Amino acid sequence: MKKTNAIGLDEKKAAKLADKLNTLLANYSIFYQNTRGYHWNIKGEKFFELHVKFEELYNDLLLKIDEVAERILTLGASPAHNYSDYRKVSTIKESRQVSDGVAAVKEILDAFRTVIALQRELLDLSSDANDEGTNALMSDYIRAQEKLVWMYGAYLGK
Numbered sequence: 001m002k003k004t005n006a007i008g009l010d011e012k013k014a015a016k017l018a019d020k021l022n023t024l025l026a027n028y029s030i031f032y033q034n035t036r037g038y039h040w041n042i043k044g045e046k047f048f049e050l051h052v053k054f055e056e057l058y059n060d061l062l063l064k065i066d067e068v069a070e071r072i073l074t075l076g077a078s079p080a081h082n083y084s085d086y087r088k089v090s091t092i093k094e095s096r097q098v099s100d101g102v103a104a105v106k107e108i109l110d111a112f113r114t115v116i117a118l119q120r121e122l123l124d125l126s127s128d129a130n131d132e133g134t135n136a137l138m139s140d141y142i143r144a145q146e147k148l149v150w151m152y153g154a155y156l157g158k
Contacts, residue, residue, distance in 0.1 A: 005076040013129035018077030020125055021134070024118045025068045025079055026086035031111045032061040033083075034095040038104040041097050050101045057108070057148075064141065071134055091118075105152050112149050116142055 003011045039054035069079035080086065087094065091114045098104045119138040126134035 007074060007133070009075070009129055009131055011076070013125070014075045014131070015077060017122065017125050017129055017131060017134055018072045018075045020118070020122055021068055021072045021075070022077075022080045023089050024115065024122065025065065025072065026088075026090040027092045027111075027115055027118060028061055028065050028068060029083070029086045030090045030092045030094060031115065032058055032065060034092070034098075034107065034111065035061060037095055038098055038108070041099045042101055042104065043099040044101055046101045050104070054104070067137060071137060074133065075131075102156065105155055109149060109152050109156075112145050112152070116145055116149070119145075 005011050005014045007014075009017075035054055035058040039051060039058060042050050042054065069081075072079040080089075092111050095107055098107065119142050122138045123135060123142075126132075126138065
């Protein structure tokens with residue numbers, strides 16, 4: 001007989017989901033801090049426009065970080081919380097000081113590609129585990145982020 005967690009999911013599948021969510025959490029946390037850096041250090045003629053957009057983005061990322069951590073807890077696991085751990089598992093790497101808007105937007109687009117791919121993996125895992133909560137969260141994130149990829153890409157003329 002399968003053992004289930006507090007919300008009725010198979011414990012092994014929930015643990016696998018929580019592990020992948022911790023990877024997403026690490027990537028989001030590095031992405032968040034990079035975006036703070038872009039916001040603080042941006043210079044040039046597009047300063048006012050990008051300064052505001054980067055602030056919007058890091059505020060959204062902060063909400064997602066909290067939601068992902070809470071989802072990990074809901075699944076019965078513990079969210080990682082150390083940057084030293086994040087740096088080990090994150091595919092997104094810490095950005096060096098970026099003051100050029102085009103370079104920052106390119107790094108943001110790369111980060112979105114990374115988190116969208118992780119979220120699609122989580123969709124597969126959550127579907128297999130019959131975990132509608134994680135599935136809905138990832139689906140919402142992907143939809144919103146695909147639009148942001150289009151918008152940031154348009155900014156670069158792509």
